[in-house]
Amino acid sequence: MSHEVPALHHNLDSDGSLARLASSQTRRKKWLLIQPKSVTNMTVDSGRVSMPLNLVMVATLAGRIFDITMIDERIGDVVPEDFSGFDVVAVTSRTLNATKAYSIGDRALAQNRIVLFGGVHPTMLHDEAASHCTSVVYGEIESVWQELASDVIRGTMKGLYRSGNLQPMTAMQRPDFGYALQSRNAKRYAARIPILATKGCPVGCSFCTTPVVYGKSYRYRELDLVLDEMRYHQERLGKREVTFSFMDDNISFRPHYFTDLLDAMGKLGVRWNANISMNFLHKPEVAEVAGRSGCDLMSIGFESLNPDVLKSMNKGSNRLQNYETAVGNLHRNGIAIQGYFMFGFDDDDEKSFQSTYDFIMKNRIEFPVFSLVTPFPGTPFFEEMKPRIRHFDWDRYDTFHLMYEPKKMAGGKLIENFIKLHREVYKGGAILKRMQGKPLNWVWMANLAMNRFAARLKPEAFL
Numbered sequence: 001m002s003h004e005v006p007a008l009h010h011n012l013d014s015d016g017s018l019a020r021l022a023s024s025q026t027r028r029k030k031w032l033l034i035q036p037k038s039v040t041n042m043t044v045d046s047g048r049v050s051m052p053l054n055l056v057m058v059a060t061l062a063g064r065i066f067d068i069t070m071i072d073e074r075i076g077d078v079v080p081e082d083f084s085g086f087d088v089v090a091v092t093s094r095t096l097n098a099t100k101a102y103s104i105g106d107r108a109l110a111q112n113r114i115v116l117f118g119g120v121h122p123t124m125l126h127d128e129a130a131s132h133c134t135s136v137v138y139g140e141i142e143s144v145w146q147e148l149a150s151d152v153i154r155g156t157m158k159g160l161y162r163s164g165n166l167q168p169m170t171a172m173q174r175p176d177f178g179y180a181l182q183s184r185n186a187k188r189y190a191a192r193i194p195i196l197a198t199k200g201c202p203v204g205c206s207f208c209t210t211p212v213v214y215g216k217s218y219r220y221r222e223l224d225l226v227l228d229e230m231r232y233h234q235e236r237l238g239k240r241e242v243t244f245s246f247m248d249d250n251i252s253f254r255p256h257y258f259t260d261l262l263d264a265m266g267k268l269g270v271r272w273n274a275n276i277s278m279n280f281l282h283k284p285e286v287a288e289v290a291g292r293s294g295c296d297l298m299s300i301g302f303e304s305l306n307p308d309v310l311k312s313m314n315k316g317s318n319r320l321q322n323y324e325t326a327v328g329n330l331h332r333n334g335i336a337i338q339g340y341f342m343f344g345f346d347d348d349d350e351k352s353f354q355s356t357y358d359f360i361m362k363n364r365i366e367f368p369v370f371s372l373v374t375p376f377p378g379t380p381f382f383e384e385m386k387p388r389i390r391h392f393d394w395d396r397y398d399t400f401h402l403m404y405e406p407k408k409m410a411g412g413k414l415i416e417n418f419i420k421l422h423r424e425v426y427k428g429g430a431i432l433k434r435m436q437g438k439p440l441n442w443v444w445m446a447n448l449a450m451n452r453f454a455a456r457l458k459p460e461a462f463l
Contacts, residue, residue, distance in 0.1 A: 018146050021153055022065035029087040029152060030067045032080075033059055033179075036091060036100040037073035042400035042461065049074045051180050053194035053247050055092050057172070058118070058141055059179035062090075065149060070179045075188035079104055083111045088152060092119040093129075095376055098394040105132035114157060116148075120209050121394070124378025130159055138162035139213050140199075142171055166214065169199060169221040174229050192245040192273070193233055197226045197261060201250035203277065207342075207373065207381040210249045218253055227264055234268070243296070246274035255280055262293035273297040273338075278319070281326035291333025297367075297443065298330055299338040305355040308347035327363045336366040336443050343418055344373035346407040353417040360425055364434045366443050368425055371399035372418065372462070402462050415462045422454035 013019055035052045052072060059068045069086070071077040083089055089108040093101035098121045108115045109132070118137040122129035126136040134157050137144060143163035151157050177193075180186060198221070200214040233242050251274045252258045258280075265272065271294045278300060280286045290298070304310055307320055330337055341356050360368050374397055375382040375389060382389075388404040397403075402411045409417075424430060431447045438444070 013146055018065070018149055021150055025065075025153060028065065028067045030085065031062055031069070031088040031090055032083065032086040033062075033068060033070045034079055034089065034091045034101075034104060035070075035072040035074060036079075036093065036097045036104060038097040038398065039100060039395050040096060040398040040400070042398050048188060048190040050192070050245065051177065051189045051194055052092070053175060053196065054119070056175045056177060056180050058090065058092075060173055060176045061141065061145060062149070063176065063179065066152075068179055070183070072180065072183065072185075073100075075183060075185040077183055077185055081107070083108045083113050086113060088114045088116060090116040090118065091133075093117060093121045094119055095121045095124075095394050095397040098122075098125075098129075102129075102132040109133065114152060114155075120213065121377065123213055124209060124376070126160055134159075136160050140166065142167045166199075166217060166219065169196075169219045170225070172196070172221060172225075174225075174232060190245075192243045194247050195226070195229060195244045196247050197221055198248045198251055198253070198257075201277075202253065203250065206384070207375065207379055209376055209379055212378050218250075220254065220257055223257075223261055223264060226261060227268065230265070230268055230270055234270070240269040241271060243271040243273075246272065248274060250275065250277045252276045252280055252286070255286070259286070259289050262289045262295075266293040268294075270294050271296050273299065275299045275301075278302075278322060278326060281329060282319075282322040284329045284332075287326075287329035287333045287335060290330075291335055295333075295335050296439075296441070297336040297338055299340065300326070301340045302359075303340065303342050304345070304348075304352065305341075305359055306345075306347055306352045309345045309352070312345060312347060323359065324363060327365070331364070336438065338367040338369060339365045340369050340371070342371050342373050343421075344403070344406050344409075344414055348406055348414070349408045350413070350417055353421050357421055357424060361430065361433065364436075366434060366438060367446055370418065370422060372402060372414075374399045374401075374403055400462060412459070415459050418462070419454075419457045419459065422450075422457060426450045426454045 033055055035055050055070065059070050062068055071079055073079060091101045091104055101117065105115045105117060115133040116135050116137055117129045117133040118141060122136045123138050126138060129136050136159065137148065138160060139162070141148065143166050144161040148161050180189065198219065200218040201210045202216045202218050204211045204216065230244065234240055273296055276298045302323065305320065327337060339360070343352060375385040376397065385404055390402065390404055402415060405411045406414060426447065428451065431451065435444060435447060
């Protein structure tokens with residue numbers, strides 16, 4: 001299929017050398033971009049997956065000078081056995097699908113392809129990943145693009161591409177979703193369109209990979225670029241009320257930027273959802289402007305109702321006394337809440353589960369998401385917990401496996417309470433109580449999917 005081919009942005013090809021090198025190719029090299037699926041059975045199947053924005057951004061960038069094919073195993077696309085039709089096989093990976101990514105990389109290497117690995121896991125464990133690929137792209141590809149693309153054209157690959165400087169987000173072109181939509185299985189993508197306004201999160205939670213990848217930097221796109229991208233999708237889809245999902249780690253970190261963006265979005269008539277920090281939600285004006293601008297759901301990392309746990313994870317932005325205020329502000333403005341709660345910290349005990357249940361039911365949190373604490377490679381928390389981690393089987397790093405024994409609870413008791421909380425929060429009566437009077441939309445469907453998921457949980461699956 002044909003795609004728009006914008007000129008190389010000056011930030012990515014400042015002296016025009018890459019464009020000249022690309023024009024000298026006797027043929028455009030062929031890239032295969034792969035989004036592997038995960039092998040865990042501890043997932044909630046909603047029938048839809050989010051379009052892989054990062055991979056689409058790679059396709060958009062590389063598609064200016066190379067021929068691109070994109071495969072997403074999560075929607076049923078099949079990775080070929082024979083890679084001879086491609087010069088470059090590029091695979092993105094997080095910890096949960098690292099084993100699958102490595103097997104693809106090994107096969108492509110055996111067929112003498114250039115194999116690129118990117119994503120969080122290869123960034124965090126680039127020495128491990130290096131044995132399964134030609135080159136590891138550390139962090140974001142935009143910051144190493146000129147060097148990487150030049151080496152691909154010349155066939156002179158380095159083992160690691162890592163930049164000391166991150167590109168400003170003005171270098172980010174509008175992602176071309178045509179690369180993903182060409183799949184015959186594209187109907188399995190969620191209707192919500194992923195979009196990016198900012199990168200990074202300076203909060204620095206000990207269990208989070210974001211500060212390791214981006215440092216303490218926080219970058220944002222000019223408002224006009226974000227709004228132009230939204231208008232483009234309105235025109236592409238032929239309707240005003242398009243729903244966007246912000247993929248930002250912490251969209252509200254710069255309050256003035258955030259509220260200016262929302263004021264402008266309110267005039268477009270779009271709907272949207274995003275991850276947001278607790279920092280500013282106790283201020284009623286933040287929820288008011290979010291509601292006016294079309295927000296239907298905010299994803300909030302409450303993480304815990306235990307103050308000792310919050311202190312231990314360096315979650316200074318979370319103040320328990322603000323939790324109910326923040327929830328009330330959002331609900332008064334018609335905004336639903338996807339709340340994240342983690343269990344298995346050393347300070348957790350059975351009271352942690354009861355207080356979480358009480359908070360969720362009292363405040364009618366529409367979509368609670370529970371996870372077991374998982375020390376992900378490369379984070380400060382991983383290094384701290386390494387002597388106590390039960391295994392390094394990446395297939396089980398899905399936030400639903402017991403990674404270590406907490407100090408105040410036996411592992412078996414932790415899992416028993418974790419399953420019980422799922423079943424109590426997602427039984428029919430509890431769903432009706434939390435969701436009564438709420439719009440009949442995908443959040444209701446998510447609750448029904450979670451009801452089925454909770455019913456099949458067995459303790460042995462968590463080990």
